[in-house]
Amino acid sequence: MKKGFGSKRLLDQISEGSVALTRVSTYAFLWLPLIMVVITSFDSRDFLYFPPAGFSLKWYVSFLNYPTFMEGFRNSIILTSCTISVGLAIGIPSSLAIVRHQFRGKELLNTLILSPLIIPGVVIGSSLLYFFVSIGLIQSFPKLVIAHVIITFPYVLRTCSACLIGMDRSIEEAAMNLGANEYQTFMKITLPLMKPGVIAGAVFAFIVSFDDVATTAFLTDAYTYTFPIALVGYMRQFFDPLIAAASAFLILLTVVMLLVIEKAMGIHKFIGLR
Amino acid sequence: MKAKETFLSPVVSVNSPMMLNSKKLKRFLPTTLMLLPIVLLITVFFAALFSTLIMSFWTFSPGKPMSIERTFTLYNYIDFLTTPAYIKVLSDTMYISIASTILGVLAAYPIAYSIARSESFRTRKILLALILMVFLMSTVARLYAIIEILGNYGVINIILQQLGFPPIHFINTPFAVIIGGLHWTVPLAVLSLIGPIQLIDPSLGDAAQILGANKFQTFMKITLPLSIPGITAAIALCFAGGVAMFVTPMMLGGGLVDMMSNRIYYRFQGGGGGAVNYPAGSAMAAILLLISIAISYLINRVLTRRLRVS
Numbered sequence: 040m041k042k043g044f045g046s047k048r049l050l051d052q053i054s055e056g057s058v059a060l061t062r063v064s065t066y067a068f069l070w071l072p073l074i075m076v077v078i079t080s081f082d083s084r085d086f087l088y089f090p091p092a093g094f095s096l097k098w099y100v101s102f103l104n105y106p107t108f109m110e111g112f113r114n115s116i117i118l119t120s121c122t123i124s125v126g127l128a129i130g131i132p133s134s135l136a137i138v139r140h141q142f143r144g145k146e147l148l149n150t151l152i153l154s155p156l157i158i159p160g161v162v163i164g165s166s167l168l169y170f171f172v173s174i175g176l177i178q179s180f181p182k183l184v185i186a187h188v189i190i191t192f193p194y195v196l197r198t199c200s201a202c203l204i205g206m207d208r209s210i211e212e213a214a215m216n217l218g219a220n221e222y223q224t225f226m227k228i229t230l231p232l233m234k235p236g237v238i239a240g241a242v243f244a245f246i247v248s249f250d251d252v253a254t255t256a257f258l259t260d261a262y263t264y265t266f267p268i269a270l271v272g273y274m275r276q277f278f279d280p281l282i283a284a285a286s287a288f289l290i291l292l293t294v295v296m297l298l299v300i301e302k303a304m305g306i307h308k309f310i311g312l313r
Numbered sequence: 314m315k316a317k318e319t320f321l322s323p324v325v326s327v328n329s330p331m332m333l334n335s336k337k338l339k340r341f342l343p344t345t346l347m348l349l350p351i352v353l354l355i356t357v358f359f360a361a362l363f364s365t366l367i368m369s370f371w372t373f374s375p376g377k378p379m380s381i382e383r384t385f386t387l388y389n390y391i392d393f394l395t396t397p398a399y400i401k402v403l404s405d406t407m408y409i410s411i412a413s414t415i416l417g418v419l420a421a422y423p424i425a426y427s428i429a430r431s432e433s434f435r436t437r438k439i440l441l442a443l444i445l446m447v448f449l450m451s452t453v454a455r456l457y458a459i460i461e462i463l464g465n466y467g468v469i470n471i472i473l474q475q476l477g478f479p480p481i482h483f484i485n486t487p488f489a490v491i492i493g494g495l496h497w498t499v500p501l502a503v504l505s506l507i508g509p510i511q512l513i514d515p516s517l518g519d520a521a522q523i524l525g526a527n528k529f530q531t532f533m534k535i536t537l538p539l540s541i542p543g544i545t546a547a548i549a550l551c552f553a554g555g556v557a558m559f560v561t562p563m564m565l566g567g568g569l570v571d572m573m574s575n576r577i578y579y580r581f582q583g584g585g586g587g588a589v590n591y592p593a594g595s596a597m598a599a600i601l602l603l604i605s606i607a608i609s610y611l612i613n614r615v616l617t618r619r620l621r622v623s
Contacts, residue, residue: 051528058423065420065499069447072458072496075468079461087461089468129354132347140344148348151355157609159557161574162365162598163358165581169368169591170361172379189358192351250451253559253574257581270453271560278460286454293449297442306441310504 073290080283087280098284108285111269115249118180118265122187122248123241126195129188130240131233134199153193160253163190168257179263186258187248194243201311202236235304242300242309249292362602369595381591389596399576403600405487406572409562410555412491417498418506418547424499425506426536430515441507448500455496456564463489463565485567493561498551505550509543510536542616549612556605573601 079087083095102108136142137149155163163186171182210232214224252267259268274282300309369389374382393399424444431437447455462468463483470480483489513536521531559574566572568585579585580594 054527054529054532061420062423062427065424066443068420069496069499070443072462073447073450073454075461076454076458087464087466089461089471129350133351136344136347140347142344142348148352148355151359152351155358157553157605158362159559159574159601159605161557161559161577162362162602165577165594165598166361166365167358168581169595170357170364173364185354185357189354192354196351246449250453252452253557256559256578267451267453267560271564274453274457274564278464282453282457283461286451286457289451289454293446293451293454296449297446300445301442306438306445310441310445311508 076283076286077290079280080287082280082283085279087278087283098280099288101281102284102288105281107269107273108266111264111266114263115266118183118187119245119248121184122191123244125184125188126191126244127237127241130192130195130199131230131237134196134203134236135229137196138200138203152196155190156193160190160251161257164254164257167254171258179258179260182258183255183263183265186254187251190251190254191244191247194247195240198236198240198243199233200236202233206232235308238303239300239309242296242303246296365595365598368592369599371592373590373592375588379591380589386592389592390600392593393596393600399597402571402573402576405570406556406601407604409487409490409494409570409572410552410558413494413498413555414548414551416491417495417551418502418544420495421499421502421506421547422540422544425503426510428503429507429510444500444503447496448504452497452560456493456561459489459493459496459565460484463492484565485569487566487570489565490558490562490570490572493565494555494558497561498555501554502547502551505547506540506543509546510540513539545612545616549609549616552608552612553605556601556608573597573604577601 075089078091079089080098081094081096082088082091083093083097084091133152137145167182167186167189171177176182206229211224211228214228215221219227249265250267251265252271255265255268259265264272270282270285297306300306368381370385370387372382372384372386372388373380424440428437428440428444431440460467464470465480465482465484467483469483473480483492517539518531518535521535522528526534556572557574558572559578562570562572562575566575568575571585576585577594577597579587580590580597583589
């Protein structure tokens with residue numbers, strides 16, 4: 040009996056140890072490369088090597104002075120802002136209608152709205168490319184906005200709907216009983232209560248839109264390109280710490296996004312945990 | 314589509330019991346008006362997908378406008394399925410996405426389990442933030458980071474060189490693309506597994522251990538079977554993303570390891586040693602679309618059937 044218990048404990052220790060090892064190495068796999076990027080971005084050498092030779096900010100200076108990147112960054116910010124505004128302008132009313140109103144074909148509509156999540160970005164991009172040509176839309180920017188609203192909309196709708204489903208309707212009823220009209224109730228009660236969902240939707244839309252290459256690559260032209268497209272183009276020709284500086288900047292941007300999420304609604308709620 | 318609903322939001326049932334009774338609000342914002350923009354957008358999207366499907370049956374003929382002749386043909390599909398180079402791309406796509414899905418879910422499970430079961434709220438939050446940040450990380454930053462490690466002048470090869478070993482060429486191999494895929498599938502799988510694991514009652518495992526099972530047996534007989542719905546959902550998400558990878562094979566495969574997305578891009582935008590050919594590209598897009606929809610559908614069916622049985 041005693042021996043049995045001892046071997047059980049030993050087995051437990053072995054299995055627990057190997058699981059812990061897997062866990063630590065997975066975290067290392069995910070994080071070491073990113074830490075390495077931040078370290079090399081401060082390197083004073085002119086080429087990529089490890090370990091770094093000295094501290095310098097020159098790669099950040101040349102990143103900020105590289106016109107293609109700055110132009111791409113500016114375009115990306117404008118595109119992302121338009122995408123978020125249009126997405127929310129469409130997303131808030133549609134989530135209200137889908138969650139609160141009853142109509143025929145609701146399940147179908149919901150499925151169709153969420154479908155861009157499982158359709159490969161390249162398929163979306165190539166389809167829109169030909170479609171826009173055939174309807175005669177040639178300017179790059181409106182094409183990009185439509186494409187980005189399509190790929191970000193599922194996230195906006197989900198976060199807004201999730202917020203509406205958990206909402207206590209009695210507050211709105213109270214406002215109406217106290218004499219508020221529908222417009223006042225919506226502006227003063229419903230919309231403020233939807234704020235976490237709206238912010239989460241905007242954050243998701245920002246991340247998806249700001250990062251997309253697969254769909255965007257079909258719709259850009261020589262003058263209208265986005266930040267990741269400019270980076271990918273540069274990386275295919277050169278491979279120096281300039282990209283490390285750009286990547287470190289993107290890592291910083293992700294940290295900022297995470298802080299926004301935490302401040303607005305908490306990480307747990309963002310990914311749908313209790 | 315159901316599989317997507319795991320972590321992106323809490324359970325979203327469209328038919329919530331809290332329907333609006335007030336006729337007033339309906340008059341203020343009629344349903345049709347509220348839904349008009351999104352219906353328009355969805356119409357544009359599906360019209361575009363449909364035109365791609367139609368185009369995949371048209372004939373490629375240089376000299377015509379956009380090199381398309383509107384006569385029906387199955388040539389684009391037949392050509393794809395009988396050209397060994399394309400079959401290789403298709404099999405590489407499947408191999409890379411299946412490998413990064415399975416390895417990703419395997420590596421993610423212990424992490425998801427430890428986060429779901431961690432006692433301290435603070436620890437849980439920090440671990441979760443570490444995973445969420447990698448998931449939200451820009452693709453370009455992620456790929457550059459991997460090249461810095463695996464590249465011909467990357468950290469691993471510098472260490473090998475200093476130890477006197479010959480360099481290993483990781484980049485432009487399927488292995489590198491799988492590593493690139495894993496850096497995205499692991500956090501995705503962790504995020505979608507935490508919720509389902511949290512739902513498993515820990516007292517079931519305690520009971521098994523009191524009755525004499527060791528931790529490994531407890532895991533195999535109790536925890537693993539109960540987390541199968543979560544695992545299936547994680548597999549569906551990882552695979553849908555994996556099969557659609559575009560920048561990852563472009564950067565880490567360098568044109569030597571192409572996935573379907575890359576070949577579609579060449580057909581529409583040029584490059585990769587082939588002429589721009591919209592009908593052929595459309596046929597490939599249709600095949601890729603079919604694969605991702607079929608796999609999502611199959612996994613969903615398995616998932617729902619299993620849930621009905623249990």
